[in-house]
Amino acid sequence: MLKNFTFYWLDGKREVFEGLSPADAFTRAGYGQGASPALDFWDVGDTHNYEWNSKNRSWDKIKEV
Numbered sequence: 001m002l003k004n005f006t007f008y009w010l011d012g013k014r015e016v017f018e019g020l021s022p023a024d025a026f027t028r029a030g031y032g033q034g035a036s037p038a039l040d041f042w043d044v045g046d047t048h049n050y051e052w053n054s055k056n057r058s059w060d061k062i063k064e065v
Contacts, residue, residue: 002019004016004018004045005025007029008041012052016046022042040058049061
């Protein structure tokens with residue numbers, strides 16, 4: 001069964017891809033091993049738990065209210 005995975009890039013871009021695993025989703029999206037260094041991290045599901053901090057050029061976890 002295919003699942004969603006959210007990919008957070010080092011440039012502040014966020015994308016959701018579908019696959020059997022994060023690696024499969026990455027490949028199905030057309031990315032290869034060469035793109036991996038530009039990826040900051042991934043998360044399971046279509047998540048919105050992080051926001052891009054352009055000053056620090058990093059992803060900050062959104063605090064739960």
